[in-house]
Amino acid sequence: xAQKPGIxxxxxxxxxxxxxxxxxxxxxxxxxxxxxxxxxxxxxxFENSSTLMGKYxxxxxxxxxxxxxxxxxxKKVDEGLLTNxxxxxxxxxxxxxxxxxxxxxxxARYVVQHxxxxxxxxxxxQMQPVWRADRPQKGRFREFYQxxxxxxxxxxxxxxxxxxxxxxxxxxxxxxxxxxIKLNNRKILAGIAEIIGAKDKLIDFTVALDKLxxxxxxxxxxxxxxxxxxxxxxxxxxxxxxxxxxxxxxLNQLQDMLAQSEQGLQGVKELRFIVDNVEELGLQSAKLDxxxxxxxxxxxxxxxxxxxxxxxxxxxxxxxGGGRYDDLTGIFGLKDVSxxxxxxxxDRIYLVLEELGLFDDVALPKPKVLFINFGETEAxxxxxxxxxxxxxxxxxxxxxxxxxxxxxxxxxxRRQIDFxxxxxxxxxxGNNYTLKNMQSGEQQTCTLQELIEITK
Amino acid sequence: xAQKPGIxxxxxxxxxxxxxxxxxxxxxxxxxxxxxxxxxxxxxxFENSSTLMGKYxxxxxxxxxxxxxxxxxxKKVDEGLLTNxxxxxxxxxxxxxxxxxxxxxxxARYVVQHxxxxxxxxxxxQMQPVWRADRPQKGRFREFYQxxxxxxxxxxxxxxxxxxxxxxxxxxxxxxxxxxIKLNNRKILAGIAEIIGAKDKLIDFTVALDKLxxxxxxxxxxxxxxxxxxxxxxxxxxxxxxxxxxxxxxLNQLQDMLAQSEQGLQGVKELRFIVDNVEELGLQSAKLDxxxxxxxxxxxxxxxxxxxxxxxxxxxxxxxGGGRYDDLTGIFGLKDVSxxxxxxxxDRIYLVLEELGLFDDVALPKPKVLFINFGETEAxxxxxxxxxxxxxxxxxxxxxxxxxxxxxxxxxxRRQIDFxxxxxxxxxxGNNYTLKNMQSGEQQTCTLQELIEITK
Numbered sequence: 029x030a031q032k033p034g035i036x037x038x039x040x041x042x043x044x045x046x047x048x049x050x051x052x053x054x055x056x057x058x059x060x061x062x063x064x065x066x067x068x069x070x071x072x073x074f075e076n077s078s079t080l081m082g083k084y085x086x087x088x089x090x091x092x093x094x095x096x097x098x099x100x101x102x103k104k105v106d107e108g109l110l111t112n113x114x115x116x117x118x119x120x121x122x123x124x125x126x127x128x129x130x131x132x133x134x135x136a137r138y139v140v141q142h143x144x145x146x147x148x149x150x151x152x153x154q155m156q157p158v159w160r161a162d163r164p165q166k167g168r169f170r171e172f173y174q175x176x177x178x179x180x181x182x183x184x185x186x187x188x189x190x191x192x193x194x195x196x197x198x199x200x201x202x203x204x205x206x207x208x209i210k211l212n213n214r215k216i217l218a219g220i221a222e223i224i225g226a227k228d229k230l231i232d233f234t235v236a237l238d239k240l241x242x243x244x245x246x247x248x249x250x251x252x253x254x255x256x257x258x259x260x261x262x263x264x265x266x267x268x269x270x271x272x273x274x275x276x277x278x279l280n281q282l283q284d285m286l287a288q289s290e291q292g293l294q295g296v297k298e299l300r301f302i303v304d305n306v307e308e309l310g311l312q313s314a315k316l317d318x319x320x321x322x323x324x325x326x327x328x329x330x331x332x333x334x335x336x337x338x339x340x341x342x343x344x345x346x347x348x349g350g351g352r353y354d355d356l357t358g359i360f361g362l363k364d365v366s367x368x369x370x371x372x373x374x375d376r377i378y379l380v381l382e383e384l385g386l387f388d389d390v391a392l393p394k395p396k397v398l399f400i401n402f403g404e405t406e407a408x409x410x411x412x413x414x415x416x417x418x419x420x421x422x423x424x425x426x427x428x429x430x431x432x433x434x435x436x437x438x439x440x441x442r443r444q445i446d447f448x449x450x451x452x453x454x455x456x457x458g459n460n461y462t463l464k465n466m467q468s469g470e471q472q473t474c475t476l477q478e479l480i481e482i483t484k
Numbered sequence: 485x486a487q488k489p490g491i492x493x494x495x496x497x498x499x500x501x502x503x504x505x506x507x508x509x510x511x512x513x514x515x516x517x518x519x520x521x522x523x524x525x526x527x528x529x530f531e532n533s534s535t536l537m538g539k540y541x542x543x544x545x546x547x548x549x550x551x552x553x554x555x556x557x558x559k560k561v562d563e564g565l566l567t568n569x570x571x572x573x574x575x576x577x578x579x580x581x582x583x584x585x586x587x588x589x590x591x592a593r594y595v596v597q598h599x600x601x602x603x604x605x606x607x608x609x610q611m612q613p614v615w616r617a618d619r620p621q622k623g624r625f626r627e628f629y630q631x632x633x634x635x636x637x638x639x640x641x642x643x644x645x646x647x648x649x650x651x652x653x654x655x656x657x658x659x660x661x662x663x664x665i666k667l668n669n670r671k672i673l674a675g676i677a678e679i680i681g682a683k684d685k686l687i688d689f690t691v692a693l694d695k696l697x698x699x700x701x702x703x704x705x706x707x708x709x710x711x712x713x714x715x716x717x718x719x720x721x722x723x724x725x726x727x728x729x730x731x732x733x734x735l736n737q738l739q740d741m742l743a744q745s746e747q748g749l750q751g752v753k754e755l756r757f758i759v760d761n762v763e764e765l766g767l768q769s770a771k772l773d774x775x776x777x778x779x780x781x782x783x784x785x786x787x788x789x790x791x792x793x794x795x796x797x798x799x800x801x802x803x804x805g806g807g808r809y810d811d812l813t814g815i816f817g818l819k820d821v822s823x824x825x826x827x828x829x830x831d832r833i834y835l836v837l838e839e840l841g842l843f844d845d846v847a848l849p850k851p852k853v854l855f856i857n858f859g860e861t862e863a864x865x866x867x868x869x870x871x872x873x874x875x876x877x878x879x880x881x882x883x884x885x886x887x888x889x890x891x892x893x894x895x896x897x898r899r900q901i902d903f904x905x906x907x908x909x910x911x912x913x914g915n916n917y918t919l920k921n922m923q924s925g926e927q928q929t930c931t932l933q934e935l936i937e938i939t940k
Contacts, residue, residue: 036528094551099546
């Protein structure tokens, strides 16, 4: 019996239309990356397990897809481990390779491995799939693409300015107007932690503060108190409860509030540099929003933090994010290489563009001209024209069989082909072609040269 | 202690230059595929093991990379299997997914799964990596790309003609002149088998015949006799020992030789159709060669067989191949779908182009203009120009730090940047820029508008 065809959950097939739409996003991002001076690299789909394991926390280790060793892989495994079915311990004995979990760790590995060939500061981009054994759900897959741009080897804050511009340039080019680029700084968060008296309360604090819109200042205060943050501490950061106005006003409030925290003030200074310069240079369609509740990847980032949200009204998590990290390559033995980078969430951007109908201009992958096949002699005559059209870059094809006319026209219609060429006995005699415009229904007789000019 | 960074054997990192060169090949092939009317699809990197296992023979099953199930994967495995360390039997219990081994089986699965959405004849192309646990060696990797184009749902021989043209178009566009497209037909081979009296001798026969250049007619005859092919049989296929001349001459010889084999004559007829039409339409740079020793994928193909060899003088195996198969989708329950397809060997084409110096025209991924960073005020002034250049599509960047001039110029030189812009106090005063052509060393003062025009 034949197998019922299917694919693993969390993975997807992409139809020609979907590939074209996805490539439109990829090529837009790629074009902007390159105009900003970034260079592409690619790394293998699987890495040595030792490169990936332990880099994403316990949860991450669990979600990494492991590849089984080849051959008689059980041979050297301790029998006790097998008998006791100690899955986790056995894994490291029977699997030496694992699928890429993100692009950041492989990039760090790449920088260290090729440090002698790299010209620093190194501006690289990378657009490749990653794999996670996550529970699949809407907008979350087990195989998905990441599009990352990073600069390593420079501490200059201009990079932070550029990444805001880069987000704006990409989303403007995609005609996705009204995105919000949220900006924060790890040092501001450290400053707030200092002020409220405890680092370990910082996450509770930001989570509570983030609910301000929903539960009001009193609700937030109560939640903070319940989490063990003192009334005195809360009063010190009171300005954050009415954290509104322009970025400049917000910066001034932060500056006052964090006056006692050296690190906090440094964060304000950095943020001010970015905000001032972004405002001076201007953005095309995005809005910059200073958001002190933004706290992604706390352990990882050390300076600026970014997150991009879709235009209002579109229900979707963040469609991009990133930040500054002061020591990415240290794990592989190269110290003091500061980096800053951002990522685009391809699959989410796809869903947003689809919802907003922004794929209308994407050219579908289809031939422009179909030559009807009336039989061997006519087909041979048509193939000369097909070859001439193709040399001129016009996507065209001959229907492969001398099928019934209705079937061939049906094919042209279903594939939405613009022009159909008919060449029967009389056309062969007259050394010309009958060209039918499938949209208007109009027909005309023309020479090969005219055929090329009209369909070009 | 820090880990020493490395990657699994048989895999590769690609530097920016390598990515650009590889993309040049990819995009050339893609462009030609599309101009010929092919549409892209993509399938997941891993498939259900049941989709892949048993499709590539025993050797193939061994070379497929298996992915370990998540979680407590040993829990349900029979203890006896574990204790006896029965690796092969355990595999099917602890691994449900496997990495793609080629693009053909996933394509067959795709066609069957999506048959109701597909317009037949379906012309698809696919360019994705595949993985094989092969022993790595020169030109053979564990992760490599395949670029396939197939047509399913038509038995028309025009497709066979088109694929010869397609190979020629791609290699001509890559300026790889002098390739040879070898052509044979499975039915010719079946005819020869009939004539020599035994199907099981066919491989011995073609292998021996292929040595004609090296060991001469007598050597070949002796080898055939040693393999148990009768003298009488050999005399019947004697024409193949002097199988020279034009394709037409070869076809005539085959026609005489295979007169007693219906299948053989059908093969001659098909070959004649392809050869006649290819000759009539002409090729740009490739040579068509009728080669009866060509026997790739015997069990798989049922009609035409292709193989492309690199220009003479370049030591490299085939750089492409393919053929007609009459029942690809049957394994997944869809009968009677004939297909024909070809594949490009990306990695080998890369090596050939490199050897012949055919990457000279590939634009390296680098900015065209570097703005020197003299400090905050000057940098802010430059960033306005950088933004203006980028809007005009000119790849440009500001050096991220106010480093020493020598360091910044060194960076420009090492990255082979064409133009450097210097803007210090006097330029800010004059609202202009000093542009240095890094090739000629020439310097000139210009306005922003002139800057855009010159560097565009």
